[in-house]
Amino acid sequence: MSQSRVTGAEGMETTYGFKAVGGAEEKQARVNEVFHRVAERYDLMNDLMSAGLHRVWKSAMVNWLAPSKHKGWKFLDVAGGTGDIAFRIVEASRGEAQGVVLDINGSMLAVGAERAAKLKLSDNLTFVEGNAQSLGLPDASFDAYTIAFGIRNVPRIDLALEEAYRVLKPGGRFLCLEFSEVDMPILDKVYEAWSFKAIPAIGKAVANDRESYEYLVESIRRFPNQANFEAAIRKAGFERVTHRNFSGGIAALHSGWKL
Ligand SMILES: C[S@@+](CC[C@H](N)C(=O)[O-])C[C@H]1O[C@@H](n2cnc3c(N)ncnc32)[C@H](O)[C@@H]1O
Numbered sequence: 001m002s003q004s005r006v007t008g009a010e011g012m013e014t015t016y017g018f019k020a021v022g023g024a025e026e027k028q029a030r031v032n033e034v035f036h037r038v039a040e041r042y043d044l045m046n047d048l049m050s051a052g053l054h055r056v057w058k059s060a061m062v063n064w065l066a067p068s069k070h071k072g073w074k075f076l077d078v079a080g081g082t083g084d085i086a087f088r089i090v091e092a093s094r095g096e097a098q099g100v101v102l103d104i105n106g107s108m109l110a111v112g113a114e115r116a117a118k119l120k121l122s123d124n125l126t127f128v129e130g131n132a133q134s135l136g137l138p139d140a141s142f143d144a145y146t147i148a149f150g151i152r153n154v155p156r157i158d159l160a161l162e163e164a165y166r167v168l169k170p171g172g173r174f175l176c177l178e179f180s181e182v183d184m185p186i187l188d189k190v191y192e193a194w195s196f197k198a199i200p201a202i203g204k205a206v207a208n209d210r211e212s213y214e215y216l217v218e219s220i221r222r223f224p225n226q227a228n229f230e231a232a233i234r235k236a237g238f239e240r241v242t243h244r245n246f247s248g249g250i251a252a253l254h255s256g257w258k259l
Contacts, residue, residue: 003018003218003221003222004221004222005181005221005222005223005224005225005228006222006223006224006228007224007228008158008224008228008231008232008235009156009157009158009161009224009232009235009236010157010158011222012027012152012154012155012156012157012222012223013027013155013156014027015027015222016030016031016215016219017214017215017216017217017218017219017222018218018221018222019218023155024155024156025155027155028104028131028155030215031153031155031215032104032105034212034215034216035081035105035107035108035153036105036107037207037209037212038207038209038212039082039105039107039108039110039111040107040111041206041207042081042082042108042111043082043084043111044206045202045203045206045207045213048202048206049199049202049213053246053247053250053251054084054149054251056246057177057246057247057251057253058084058085058088058148058177059088060244060246060253061085061088061146061148061175061177061253062085062088062089062092063092064175064244064253064255065089065092065144065146065173065175066092067089067092067093067097067144068093068096068097068143069093069094069096070096071096072098073093073096073097073098073143073144074097074098074099074100074141074142074143074144075089075097075098075099075100075142075143075144075145075146076099076100076102076135076137076142076144076145076146076167077089077099077100077101077102077146077147077148078102078103078132078135078145078146078147078150078160078164079102079103079104079132079147079148079149079150079151079153079154080101080102080103080109080112080127080150081103081105081108081109081111081112081150082108082111082112082115083101083111083112083113083115083116083125083127084148085146085148085177086099086101086112086116086121086125087115087116087119087121089144089146090121090124090125091121095124097124098124098125099124099125099126100125100126100127100128100137100142101125101126101127101128102128102129102130102132102135102137103127103128103129103130103150104129104130104131104132105129106129109127109128109129112127113127132147132150132151132154132159132160132163133154133155133156133159133160133163134159134163135163135166135167137167138167139166139167140166140167140168140169140170140172141167141169142167142168142169142172143168143169143171143172143173144168144172144173144174144175145164145167145168145172145173145174145175146175146176146177147160147164147175147176147177147178148176148177148178149177149178149179150178151176151178151223152178152179152219152220152222152223153219157224157232158232158235158236161232161233161235161236161238162236162237164236165236165237165238165258168258169258170258170259171257171258171259172257172258173255173256173257173258174233174238174254174255174256174257174258175253175254175255176229176233176253176254177251177252177253178223178229178251178252178254179220179223179250179251179252180223180225180226180229180245180249180250180251180252181225181226181249181252182248182249182250183245183248183249184248184249187248187250191250195217195220195221196217199213199216199217200213200214200217226243226245226249226252226254229243229252229254230242230243230254233254233256234256237258238256238257238258239256239257239258239259240255240256240257240259241254241255241256242254242255242256243255
């Protein structure tokens, strides 16, 4: 199986990390097993695997979004998992934003809903089990669509992008945070060693689960690079598509508008 990146929105549905799978359904089933297994330790592992950097990247994403502080502004956070992005958006809106946190995995959502209750954000958020490829939500109903570290797990990225476009209102904003291609050779070597050696070992030590973390690392290496992902976003209909790299391209934030 190829370990190289796919070059467009197609091709992720036949691979689970570096392994070949029969198709989108099998891939999704295996991804779902991963997130059922990791849900309880997901937040702790995120901190350990990224040395806390995911917090900085997520805050930068919400800064770029600059949520409205007016009542009635609505966002959809897809693959929202344990709620990190949604909580930051509500806080940045000074409590005015209303959001839907959608994820295919009930275990991740359960952790998110519990955290929302502790943070007293339950009135702003609705947790919905659903699939990014077929959202089951009305057309033109959200001011912003966000997805963080989620889209590379979705088998059909093209369908997810089309759905993002469909549910956004005209003038709506698409923002996607995802691991991407490192553009500094020395950093790339260090990052490669950290990804393929340290992260599965931490997964084994902390969660007794090497395999899930091997998948997460391998799926990062398969995901289209910054330029190819920009092209896929444009193909779905978005305009003014741009991206910003974080930490030398370890993560990238892509932005587009439905105009
Ligand atoms: C790495 S977690 C990201 C969670 C959260 N957005 C964050 O940044 O911490 C990826 C999430 O994608 C979800 N996911 C995978 N496939 C999905 C799909 N087809 N539709 C919706 N969510 C999906 C998983 O269940 C998981 O919660």
